[in-house]
Amino acid sequence: xxxxxxxxxxxxxxxxxxQPKRIISNNEPLISSGLIDxxxxxxxxxxxxxxxxxxxxxxxxxxxxxxxxxxxxNLIQSRQSK
Amino acid sequence: xTTFSQKLQSLYAGDAERVAVTLQHSGQPDLPVSYRQLLRxxxxxxxxxxxxxxxxGEVVILILQHGEDLVYSFxxxxxxxxxxxxxxxxTEKLAPERYRADLAALISVTRPAAVVTYPEFESEVRSALQxxxxxxxxxxxxxxxxxxxxxFDSLPGMKCxxxxxxxxxxxxxxTGLQKGVALSHRAVFNQLEAxxxxxxxxxxxxxxxxxxLYHDMGLIAGFLMPILSGIPLxxxxxxxxxxxxxxxxxxxSQYKGTLSWLPNFAFNFCSQKIRDRNLEGVDLSSWRAVIxxxxxVRFESHQAFYERFKSYGLKWEALQCSYAMAENVxxxxxxxxxxxxxxxxxxxxxxxxxxxxxxxxxxQPAMLMMSSGRPITNTRVRILDEHGREVxxxxxxxxxxxxxxxxTEYYNRPDATxxxxxxxxxxxxxxxxxxxxxxxxxxRKKDMIIxxxxxxxxxxxxxxxxxxxxxxxxxxxxxxxxxxxxGTEDVVIxxxxxxxxxxxxxxxxxxxxxxVTRNSAIALRYVKVVGPKWILKTSSGKTARxxxxxxxxxxxxxxxx
Numbered sequence: 187x188x189x190x191x192x193x194x195x196x197x198x199x200x201x202x203x204x205q206p207k208r209i210i211s212n213n214e215p216l217i218s219s220g221l222i223d224x225x226x227x228x229x230x231x232x233x234x235x236x237x238x239x240x241x242x243x244x245x246x247x248x249x250x251x252x253x254x255x256x257x258x259x260n261l262i263q264s265r266q267s268k
Numbered sequence: 269x270t271t272f273s274q275k276l277q278s279l280y281a282g283d284a285e286r287v288a289v290t291l292q293h294s295g296q297p298d299l300p301v302s303y304r305q306l307l308r309x310x311x312x313x314x315x316x317x318x319x320x321x322x323x324x325g326e327v328v329i330l331i332l333q334h335g336e337d338l339v340y341s342f343x344x345x346x347x348x349x350x351x352x353x354x355x356x357x358x359t360e361k362l363a364p365e366r367y368r369a370d371l372a373a374l375i376s377v378t379r380p381a382a383v384v385t386y387p388e389f390e391s392e393v394r395s396a397l398q399x400x401x402x403x404x405x406x407x408x409x410x411x412x413x414x415x416x417x418x419x420f421d422s423l424p425g426m427k428c429x430x431x432x433x434x435x436x437x438x439x440x441x442x443t444g445l446q447k448g449v450a451l452s453h454r455a456v457f458n459q460l461e462a463x464x465x466x467x468x469x470x471x472x473x474x475x476x477x478x479x480x481l482y483h484d485m486g487l488i489a490g491f492l493m494p495i496l497s498g499i500p501l502x503x504x505x506x507x508x509x510x511x512x513x514x515x516x517x518x519x520x521s522q523y524k525g526t527l528s529w530l531p532n533f534a535f536n537f538c539s540q541k542i543r544d545r546n547l548e549g550v551d552l553s554s555w556r557a558v559i560x561x562x563x564x565v566r567f568e569s570h571q572a573f574y575e576r577f578k579s580y581g582l583k584w585e586a587l588q589c590s591y592a593m594a595e596n597v598x599x600x601x602x603x604x605x606x607x608x609x610x611x612x613x614x615x616x617x618x619x620x621x622x623x624x625x626x627x628x629x630x631x632q633p634a635m636l637m638m639s640s641g642r643p644i645t646n647t648r649v650r651i652l653d654e655h656g657r658e659v660x661x662x663x664x665x666x667x668x669x670x671x672x673x674x675x676t677e678y679y680n681r682p683d684a685t686x687x688x689x690x691x692x693x694x695x696x697x698x699x700x701x702x703x704x705x706x707x708x709x710x711x712r713k714k715d716m717i718i719x720x721x722x723x724x725x726x727x728x729x730x731x732x733x734x735x736x737x738x739x740x741x742x743x744x745x746x747x748x749x750x751x752x753x754x755g756t757e758d759v760v761i762x763x764x765x766x767x768x769x770x771x772x773x774x775x776x777x778x779x780x781x782x783x784v785t786r787n788s789a790i791a792l793r794y795v796k797v798v799g800p801k802w803i804l805k806t807s808s809g810k811t812a813r814x815x816x817x818x819x820x821x822x823x824x825x826x827x828x829x
Contacts (some may be wrong), residue, residue, distance in 0.1 A: 205774075219782050220781065225510060225720065228510065231353045245294050
């Protein structure tokens with residue numbers, strides 16, 4: 187489980203925030219805090235789909251399902267186990 | 269000369285069952301709205317405004333998301349003779365306190381009689397109201413009069429004169445006092461006539477748009493023009509588009525869309541973020557013009573878009589440009605739809621130093637400029653030097669315009685209105701040049717940043733950083749940096765703090781990122797926190813944005829080596 191978080195965390199800090207050294211904690215809000223803007227949201231979704239071979243629907247790209255690394259990891263895991 | 273209500277009456281008398289607009293929502297079936305339904309919905313609002321004793325000529329602020337209520341409340345205000353103005357809805361990343369403060373500032377300048385919103389949002393709106401302000405009614409979408417066919421003769425909107433103000437369009441600005449561009453019925457119809465002619469708008473057209481209606485491009489090109497011209501409109505929301513850009517292509521294919529308007533970054537966004545599996549069966553051959561507008565236009569963005577979608581039937585000559593602004597209702601120029609926009613190379617040094625656009629000498633660095641087209645027939649363009657004198661072709665200066673569709677005024681802002689005009693010409697604040705009758709726009713007079721089609725003043729962002737603990741007033745600098753990949757500007761903020769400790773600086777960088785975004789809804793690409801004496805000041809103690817930008821870029825380059 188923590189593997190998913192760290193892979194996504196590296197992607198977010200390197201490719202979206204351009205602060206490779208930035209550490210993101212697993213329950214830190216990403217969207218509602220303004221860390222990830224809506225333009226980067228679809229990048230993150232595409233990255234998740236490619237990396238973990240899961241499908242993310244555009245209606246899921248919101249604070250309810252996507253705000254923290256933990257939430258995202260849960261979503262990915264539930265898709266993978268299907 | 270006609271008015272909005274009279275035009276609606278004739279459209280209704282024509283073929284009332286014809287679909288005026290198809291509303292799209294993610295995860296829901298498309299909703300076709302006929303002219304009859306549009307007028308019934310609008311009539312319910314008109315009667316609700318009457319019940320609340322809103323007078324014709326008073327302003328009604330609409331704080332609603334994409335959907336039927338936004339459409340009906342707008343046209344209802346028109347039928348009632350009131351002046352609608354659409355405001356952005358609160359988004360999840362903007363702090364509610366900031367939204368409230370902006371709304372209160374807007375109310376104090378615009379002095380609206382009513383605000384329309386959802387029951388869930390009522391308390392948010394009420395918290396921005398103050399004792400003794402102009403707002404007499406907060407009208408909720410679940411407390412409306414019943415829908416019914418309008419009796420036009422009894423509607424106050426039918427008594428409007430073409431010179432009356434028909435709507436306000438609030439120019440985007442992050443914080444502080446906003447300017448409401450006041451437009452008359454006459455100005456809007458003059459614009460639609462001239463712009464429609466430039467586009468060769470005809471009954472076979474279908475407009476597909478996801479643009480927000482609080483912005484001139486969405487409001488005029490993607491809402492008023494089709495509805496008042498009897499041209500079918502397929503309308504979705506920016507919120508849905510940014511999450512699923514492929515839906516634009518699917519809609520164009522499904523509805524045989526012919527015209528769309530996009531800010532430059534959207535050309536890049538669409539070409540990078542759409543998967544093949546979402547384009548299966550998509551046919552874009554009906555698209556006769558995809559018009560690049562509202563940000564500096566880039567040839568590279570057109571190339572990327574064309575490469576991505578040519579195998580789906582996209583035509584190269586469909587990629588067009590326009591230069592537009594709310595002060596002229598919308599369009600100022602438009603490229604010729606029969607051929608691709610003119611692209612030329614100019615000498616970079618001559619552009620920067622001599623302020624002239626001429627072909628580069630052999631081996632000299634060049635920059636690529638794409639034309640925004642010729643002025644539409646009712647609009648004249650002049651390029652002025654800093655003394656307000658017209659300059660010759662190919663000299664760079666401020667773009668000024670004159671037309672029969674200029675704004676009436678900035679609403680309740682005589683100070684701003686005076687500043688915007690010079691001898692009856694409207695000063696745009698944009699730099700550009702004219703060549704062979706075509707306008708090439710080259711930049712902004714002020715340090716304004718244009719990110720994703722939204723205008724941002726760096727001083728607004730800098731002020732926000734001073735509210736962050738550890739950052740002192742006057743010790744930060746904000747600027748835009750063009751991002752080739754995104755096709756728009758990235759926002760950079762540099763803040764100077766006492767601490768040289770890296771961990772401490774990182775913490776302040778986070779706080780700045782969060783505070784600025786929550787209070788401006790602008791995402792920051794780079795936040796750099798530095799130790800004392802990093803920021804360069806001019807001799808008078810002002811922050812020199814361009815010098816600091818150069819320094820930042822140099823450091824970034826060294827880092828990447």
